[in-house]
Amino acid sequence: LAKTTQPISMDSYEGQEVNITCSHNNIATNDYITWYQQFPSQGPRFIIQGYKTKVTNEVASLFIPADRKSSTLSLPRVSLSDTAVYYCLVGDKTAGNKLTFGGGTRVLVKP
Amino acid sequence: NAGVTQTPKFQVLKTGQSMTLQCAQDMNHNSMYWYRQDPGMGLRLIYYSASEGTTDKGEVPNGYNVSRLNKREFSLRLESAAPSQTSVYFCASRDRVPVQETQYFGPGTRLLVL
Numbered sequence A: 001l002a003k004t005t006q007p008i009s010m011d012s013y014e015g016q017e018v019n020i021t022c023s024h025n026n027i028a029t030n031d032y033i034t035w036y037q038q039f040p041s042q043g044p045r046f047i048i049q050g051y052k053t054k055v056t057n058e059v060a061s062l063f064i065p066a067d068r069k070s071s072t073l074s075l076p077r078v079s080l081s082d083t084a085v086y087y088c089l090v091g092d093k094t095a096g097n098k099l100t101f102g103g104g105t106r107v108l109v110k111p
Numbered sequence B: 001n002a003g004v005t006q007t008p009k010f011q012v013l014k015t016g017q018s019m020t021l022q023c024a025q026d027m028n029h030n031s032m033y034w035y036r037q038d039p040g041m042g043l044r045l046i047y048y049s050a051s052e053g054t055t056d057k058g059e060v061p062n063g064y065n066v067s068r069l070n071k072r073e074f075s076l077r078l079e080s081a082a083p084s085q086t087s088v089y090f091c092a093s094r095d096r097v098p099v100q101e102t103q104y105f106g107p108g109t110r111l112l113v114l
Helices: none
Strands: A009-013 A018-023 A032-038 A045-050 A053-056 A061-064 A070-075 A084-091 A105-110 B004-007 B010-013 B019-025 B031-037 B043-049 B064-068 B074-078 B087-094 B103-105 B109-113
Touching (some): A045 A053, A045 B103, A070 A084, B043 B064
Parallel strands (some): A009 A105, B010 B109
Antiparallel strands (some): A018 A070
């Protein structure tokens, strides 16, 4: 399983863009990159998933360079409610494969 | 459509007691997972079930057993609880889709072992 490395924490202010980079140097050819968000006292929830280049949805963008050894989650114009822990996961799509969560990045959005 | 449900929400045990955490999903997913999350830490996989009738160990299986009762239900059993098992336990389910897949998590069970 590809190991991921993320910053432990990041602070930001309302209205700013937050970029969280995840390193996954030994990502395999069949692996996808998935990001989850977890609020206190709740289970994680899916944010975005990608394989290469750029993916965008209504919540975030995911940038993946050509070598795929890292990825960056971009949260545009954050609000206080975006304060959460963000996890980067790498794994293939085989149903039933175990996915390993790292320590995540704790994002604190200040007023 | 309730998604993933877990019972109980909160439990206090004494060292040596046993209990079973229940998890059910109504999304017809094949794969189900049990994680634990210690305070301030990430999630660690305890056991998972790729499909009905199969179970496999995750990162931290010691002290736990699981049963995939049917496609909907996946239970986690602590035979002899220890204070080190104090944690929040999350159940999740996942299915294979051609374009994108996610894990759906339950609300968690908070377990305190005294």
